[in-house]
Amino acid sequence: MSKELTETQKKILLYIVEHINAKGYPPTLSDIALNFNYRNRATVQQHLKALEKKNYITRTRNLSRSIEVNDRNNLYVSRPVVGEVAAGNPLLIYQDVVDSVDLPALANLPKNSFLLRVKGSSMKDAFILENDVIIVKPDGVYKQGELVVAIVDDSAVIKRIYEDDEYIRLVSENPEFTPIIVHRKSKNFRVIGSVLGLYRTLEAGRKRRLHRSS
Amino acid sequence: MSKELTETQKKILLYIVEHINAKGYPPTLSDIALNFNYRNRATVQQHLKALEKKNYITRTRNLSRSIEVNDRNNLYVSRPVVGEVAAGNPLLIYQDVVDSVDLPALANLPKNSFLLRVKGSSMKDAFILENDVIIVKPDGVYKQGELVVAIVDDSAVIKRIYEDDEYIRLVSENPEFTPIIVHRKSKNFRVIGSVLGLYRTLEAGRKRRLHRSS
DNA sequence: AAAAATACCATACATTTGTATGGTATTAAA
DNA sequence: TTTAATACCATACAAATGTATGGTATTTTT
Numbered sequence A, B: 001m002s003k004e005l006t007e008t009q010k011k012i013l014l015y016i017v018e019h020i021n022a023k024g025y026p027p028t029l030s031d032i033a034l035n036f037n038y039r040n041r042a043t044v045q046q047h048l049k050a051l052e053k054k055n056y057i058t059r060t061r062n063l064s065r066s067i068e069v070n071d072r073n074n075l076y077v078s079r080p081v082v083g084e085v086a087a088g089n090p091l092l093i094y095q096d097v098v099d100s101v102d103l104p105a106l107a108n109l110p111k112n113s114f115l116l117r118v119k120g121s122s123m124k125d126a127f128i129l130e131n132d133v134i135i136v137k138p139d140g141v142y143k144q145g146e147l148v149v150a151i152v153d154d155s156a157v158i159k160r161i162y163e164d165d166e167y168i169r170l171v172s173e174n175p176e177f178t179p180i181i182v183h184r185k186s187k188n189f190r191v192i193g194s195v196l197g198l199y200r201t202l203e204a205g206r207k208r209r210l211h212r213s214s
Numbered sequence C: 001a002a003a004a005a006t007a008c009c010a011t012a013c014a015t016t017t018g019t020a021t022g023g024t025a026t027t028a029a030a
Numbered sequence D: 001t002t003t004a005a006t007a008c009c010a011t012a013c014a015a016a017t018g019t020a021t022g023g024t025a026t027t028t029t030t
Helices: A007-023 A029-035 A041-053 B007-023 B029-035 B041-053
Strands: A076-080 A083-085 A100-104 A114-118 A133-137 A146-152 A155-163 A167-171 A180-183 A189-199 B076-080 B083-085 B100-104 B114-118 B133-137 B146-152 B155-163 B167-171 B180-183 B189-199
Touching (some): A007 A041, A029 A041, A146 A167, A155 A189, B007 B041, B146 B167
Antiparallel strands (some): A114 A133, A146 A155, B114 B133
């Protein structure tokens, strides 16, 4: 079993994880020293040794940026959820982010994508459940048939988008729903972004449950 | 727009991505040189320059391992799917892996977990669809209420597991299904592993569709 | 046919990076 | 209270790493 970490060690470990998520590679000793205003790398070295001894990281000697974070599974990084979508309602973007999800540290999200929590079970036809968190990339570009978050007449929908020269069709996964068709130039229509993926906690013992049996 | 890559450049880019996935950090020039049997790093440097010019990677000068792969969204890495689960059927583990999924390169799966493709729509009650790929961690340990893949009487199921001193209950997400209850010591029962997550392609234009309308 | 891009080599050099050693001060454990 | 562990400092050094330059040979483009 790995022992308890001290405050400083925790901070450094977190910094490492977030550096990896942000930049795509672990920091060097200098990076860490700089971040914590250490005047030299030797200090960092000692903390890393401690972290390694306590089995939180693994390093390869003499190799730069060779910090591997062990047990990344149980390491969660808190990420802000910037808003909510619920079919029928307008899209909600919070001014001050209060809500957040703990995503596995290994979920390395693309830059400038953001997270939205799905409210209401009305997305069920797209097999997206209440409280699922969807990853949205706010690009103006989207391919034919891509799943997008769109605002139609002030209401949010998650649908597949198809467009031709004149019309845009928003199609549900469920064939029973008739497609929404709007003019390209319609002012009551706006694509927020494309849905890159969804995150759903399948583990037990975490905040939410898929079903709260009646 | 980024231009076409040459064969060598493609190989090197792929090596970089896989190095990142395997080790958690990008390779150095030496690493790459070693892998491709180059006698020096200068050669690699030139290829990297080309890759950077064509906008496939970004580097920070003088910084070790600072290769960032741009556009990781559209970069897919092929990963083996080692088997299939379908409720009612026994678990299938292929001897020779033929099937594979292209996972986004950024999906950095935990070591020793494996992928299973879900067959049949009978997992629908757990909101897992046909052809979804689930990520299974073959640990012996599982928590109360965790979603697991289990074999009961030679049939595979994906259910939440609860156990007490005597019995093990396998509960479906859907309350209409009555739980399966087995004795702890039952020989006809085995937990394969816990389901860490599921991967479902939401993008259009890729191999599979969620629904093939009738 | 000439120019440009590609794919490699070798060697030299400056920086970055990790490591080692020795020191001070504070807090926690035996 | 003595010993560990923690948290920092400074300086020195070797290994790893990125870069620069100049060269040859082959393929692709103009």
